[in-house]
Amino acid sequence: MFGSTVLEVAIGLTFCYGTLALVVSTLQEALAAAFSLRANMLLAAIKRMLDDPRCEALAQSLYDHPLVNPHGSSHAGRPLSVRPSYIEPAHFAIALLDSLRSNPAIPLQAAIEALPDEQVRRVLLALYRQSSGDLQRFQDGVAGWFNSAMERLSGVYKRRQLLISFLLAMLLTILLNIDSIHLFKTLWQNPALAAQIEAAPTALDAEALRQLWALPIGWSTFPPQLDSAFALQMAGWLITAGTTLFGAPFWFDLLQRAVQLRGTGAKPRAAPASVKDNAAAAT
Numbered sequence: 001m002f003g004s005t006v007l008e009v010a011i012g013l014t015f016c017y018g019t020l021a022l023v024v025s026t027l028q029e030a031l032a033a034a035f036s037l038r039a040n041m042l043l044a045a046i047k048r049m050l051d052d053p054r055c056e057a058l059a060q061s062l063y064d065h066p067l068v069n070p071h072g073s074s075h076a077g078r079p080l081s082v083r084p085s086y087i088e089p090a091h092f093a094i095a096l097l098d099s100l101r102s103n104p105a106i107p108l109q110a111a112i113e114a115l116p117d118e119q120v121r122r123v124l125l126a127l128y129r130q131s132s133g134d135l136q137r138f139q140d141g142v143a144g145w146f147n148s149a150m151e152r153l154s155g156v157y158k159r160r161q162l163l164i165s166f167l168l169a170m171l172l173t174i175l176l177n178i179d180s181i182h183l184f185k186t187l188w189q190n191p192a193l194a195a196q197i198e199a200a201p202t203a204l205d206a207e208a209l210r211q212l213w214a215l216p217i218g219w220s221t222f223p224p225q226l227d228s229a230f231a232l233q234m235a236g237w238l239i240t241a242g243t244t245l246f247g248a249p250f251w252f253d254l255l256q257r258a259v260q261l262r263g264t265g266a267k268p269r270a271a272p273a274s275v276k277d278n279a280a281a282a283t
Contacts, residue, residue, distance in 0.1 A: 004262075009187045011258045012194030012215055013180070018251030019212045020178060021244040022204050024169045028161065038157070039083035045153045046087075049146070051117035058099060058115075065095035089143035089150070096142055097135075100124075108135075162245060169244035170237065177219045179236030180243075186216035199259055200252035 032038060043055070043063075052059035063069045068091055069084050100111045109128060115121040123145065131137035172178075187194055193215060201208035224230050243251070 005188065005191045007258060007262050008191030008194045009184065011197050011255060011262065012187045012191075013183065014251050014255040014258060015194070015197050015200070016178065016183060016212065016215055016217070017240070017243040017246075018200060018248050018255055019204075019208055020169065020172065020240065021246070021248040021251060022201070022208075023172060024165055024244050025248055026204055027168055028165055031164070032161075036083060036085075038085040041153060041157055042085065042087065043083055045149060049120070049149055051120050058096075058120075061099040061102070062092070062095050065098060067091040068095045087146075089147045090139070092146045093139040093142035097139060108138075165244060166241055169241040173237045173240045176217055177233075178217045178240045179233050180239040181232060181236035183216055183236070183240075197255075197259070200255045 043059075046062065047053050047055060047059050050058040050062070055063070063083075068087055069082060097108070100115075101108055103111070106114075109125075112121060112124045112128060115124070124142070127141035127145065128138050131141055196214060197211055201211075224233065
């Protein structure tokens with residue numbers, strides 16, 4: 001009985017955390033698409049790399065290149081109509097070289113030395129000298145420079161997304177009153193509430209939401225009283241919001257394991273010694 005109760009509590013908690021994480025990730029992706037977060041962060045990073053904060057010089061020329069932005073603006077100085085969310089490092093290198101060599105009569109090294117920004121000029125000159133004038137090696141060096149910058153940008157984006165994920169989870173946790181401490185206590189006293197959960201949902205559908213609402217969540221009285229019970233409730237909210245940072249796949253994998261463990265049942269008892277002896281004699 002004790003093991004069954006622990007298993008049902010674990011199933012109920014993991015299902016709740018996984019479904020909440022799925023809702024948060026869905027909202028997060030919708031916000032990222034609506035506000036073009038990836039594309040805007042990429043554009044800001046390239047502006048910093050090329051020291052073109054207004055996107056009027058080298059960055060604008062780069063974004064006008066069809067390899068970088070095939071559906072964007074084709075006229076310098078015109079606002080970008082489409083901003084890519086990802087740029088292939090090799091395409092970035094080719095587009096940058098084409099932008100530097102806008103005048104074929106000027107050698108590449110002279111075009112680099114004519115750049116107004118000292119930092120960009122020093123980086124490109126160092127890469128050019130390291131390549132010993134080999135155009136392919138120079139392109140590879142520029143692609144590596146861009147790739148390093150994108151790795152740093154990826155770390156910044158992930159940290160920002162984690163913060164957004166936690167804030168969304170906290171908002172949903174308060175709105176739905178998903179108190180982990182109350183949820184644990186209720187499931188421990190009545191483990192049958194989680195008995196209907198058979199598997200992790202494959203998508204955020206009506207069945208997943210129905211099973212979520214079958215758990216002890218939601219408001220019974222509102223607004224809450226500001227007492228010691230409310231402080232404990234806030235702690236439960238923080239625990240719930242923190243669990244979403246692990247992601248829905250983590251919780252649903254645990255849920256599948258717990259459901260499979262519940263389905264295996266109790267371990268069969270070992271056969272008595274006399275039965276074993278009779279079976280051996282019969283063979």
